[in-house]
Amino acid sequence: MNSKITIQEVNSLLSTRANLPKKTTEAFIRSFFEQISSTLSEEQYVKIKFFGTFKTIIVEERESINVNTGERINIDKHSKVSFTPDNFLKDLVNRPFSQFQSVILEDDTTTDELQKAEDSAKEIVQEYITPEAPEEVEAFVAEKDENEATETNGELPPPPPPLPSAVYESPEPPQEDTVASAPEDSEPKNTPTETSTEKSEMKEPAPAYTEEPEKDEKKKFQKIAALVLGAILLFFLGYLCGKGLSSKNSKEKVSAPAAKVENVSETKSRQPTDNVSEKKETAESEKILETLPYAPVAKGPKGREMKITGYLGSYQLKKGDFLYRIASKVYGDSDMGRYIIQYNNISNPDIIAPGITIKLPKLEEAK
């Protein structure tokens, strides 16, 4: 990987491929490049089918400033050689990424475009995963929150008693307005308010909840909200599954808010979902994850210091994965890629082989 290959190695490969003696192919390669360079010294361009076009470009004289001394210097008129690969060669090299296509972005796509493009590019993959993916995410967020949840559990009656279905039904419209719609509006745009709440939630989730407007009925509200959001979540999931094969744009629009709502509801509906997710969690904690967990970090400038506080899970790399892309998926910030690199002792992040299992660190803002 990433080594320099010599023309001798190419030669031996070529001779086996073309079924010709090595001598012939070696002579061919040598005269091939000789012919190009001798032609380039006389003519403007050489066009070779299946390979590409070599061109000599004349660069006009220009003035520049020596960076060290500040002196003005003249760069003489010179020529340089450019190479444009033939489509044949281009496509061959680009094979690992050939499934991607450029996407037209609608005017109202204000969400993280990277995420969306990725989703649409892996549409097929996603279609299979969609029924399970949110649940796995759920399990993860729940797991993450569980340590903190114990604090809140102290305040609240530990086992949430099952509520009668009448209560369960009646508060639905107001809850949906107050809880579900608010984050839906603010979150896709990644506004500062959202990041600040995220911040506070990550650091100390318990106080964040006490700050909720409904202080009097806090406990009751939380339980109800949890149940209602759980119901909405299930509805959304069912809806998504049913809509699985519909057009991708609309699907994205639906799935993006749905995912957000899930995240919000997860944090709020810990108690009820705990029972469910705990089972999954025990099954999942050991094995390698199919989908990436989602544990967003607080927004901030590039290059800020973070602290590795724990272990989030393992993930097996697939072809076409980038560490920085994984970072942006898991932490919501591609800048966190360097912590993945650090955590796994990767010496050269540009060369990662598919099949390698990486560990994802749990990150927290360093103070």
Add this chain to the structure above:
Amino acid sequence: MNNKEFISALAEKMKMKPNEIQKLIENFSTTIADCMEEGDSLTVQGFGSFEIKKKVERIVVNPNTKQRMLIPPRVAISFKASNVLKGKTKQ
């Protein structure tokens, strides 16, 4: 010099048929691409080096229609001429 001229010049040098040369070039390109796909770089003495570069995805805007497009990531070949070739073409 176009492809036809190049092929015939090479065929004359190699004392092979032009269509054989064309076939060889195709095989040669495939071989190089196979090597390159794994992230290797190919250096040809006295000519230059070919290497692959990963290009990240980016958003472009069509200035006429103001339409935004997301260009997916891709792998591209880049060529760097060696000093020998630079000296040859300098005139």
